[in-house]
Amino acid sequence: MLTDDKGRGVSYLRLSVTDRCNLRCLYCDGQMRHLLTHDEVLRYEDCLQLMELAHSLGIGKVRLTGGEPFARRGFMEFVEAARAGYPDVDLRLTTNATLLAPHASRLAAAGVRRVNISLDTLDPAKFARITGADLYHEVRRGIDASLEAGLRVTINAVALR
Numbered sequence: 001m002l003t004d005d006k007g008r009g010v011s012y013l014r015l016s017v018t019d020r021c022n023l024r025c026l027y028c029d030g031q032m033r034h035l036l037t038h039d040e041v042l043r044y045e046d047c048l049q050l051m052e053l054a055h056s057l058g059i060g061k062v063r064l065t066g067g068e069p070f071a072r073r074g075f076m077e078f079v080e081a082a083r084a085g086y087p088d089v090d091l092r093l094t095t096n097a098t099l100l101a102p103h104a105s106r107l108a109a110a111g112v113r114r115v116n117i118s119l120d121t122l123d124p125a126k127f128a129r130i131t132g133a134d135l136y137h138e139v140r141r142g143i144d145a146s147l148e149a150g151l152r153v154t155i156n157a158v159a160l161r
Contacts, residue, residue, distance in 0.1 A: 002057045012061035012090075013054040015047055018072040023096055024132035025120075027158050044078045051086055061090040063116070070099035076106055083111040092116065094156075098135045100142030108149040115146050116154045130160070 002010040019036050021028070042050075051062055062082070069075050083091060093107065094116040107115070117139070121127050124136035146153050 002059065010057075011059065012063060013051070013059050014063045014065060015050060016065050016067070017042075017044075017047060017069050017075065017078065018067040020071045021067040021096070022071050022098055022133070023068070023135070025158075026130055026132075027160065044074065044081070047078065048081060048085060051082060051089070055086055055089060060088070061092065062086075063092045063094055065094040068096050068099065069093060070095060070103065076103055076110075079107065079112065080110045087111065090114075094118070095142070096131075097139040097142030097146075098133070099138075101138065101145040104142065104145035104149040104151060107146075108151055112151065114152045114154065116156060117143060117146075118156045118158075119143075120157045120160065 004010055018041065054062065064079065064082075066072070079091070079093075082089075091110075091112050092114045093112055095118070097115075097117045097119070100115070100117075104115075119127075119139055120130050124134070127136035127139070128134045143153055143155075
């Protein structure tokens with residue numbers, strides 16, 4: 001098994017497919033001021049090669065993340081290619097869910113079983129203040145669509161004052 005410098009087993013790869021996001025969260029936006037140019041972002045083919053390398057080293061779980069993965073064109077096709085190439089890998093997704101609802105069934109059909117969704121509040125007005133966008137109801141639609149598609153949903157929240 002692959003180990004880190006502390007001797008702990010490494011069991012998963014966190015693969016960021018983009019640094020772009022459609023939200024401007026208070027706690028994150030300051031970190032996103034310098035966006036990568038198109039030439040600096042890994043091509044999907046490069047991401048698949050990284051998955052191949054990780055798989056050969058015994059990595060059995062890959063978490064696709066961003067930015068917001070659905071903000072990148074062709075993301076669903078990439079998910080399907082990743083699943084086809086590595087059917088035994090536990091493929092997961094981290095998303096803000098604002099763009100998720102139309103893709104939930106397709107994710108499930110592609111073999112994704114779990115989605116990790118960022119949702120910092122259940123108050124739509126507070127959500128808009130935190131994220132800079134009035135998209136709370138889209139996130140809830142994404143959660144509902146994921147559950148209806150049979151995906152396991154985990155909610156992440158950043159603790160704020």
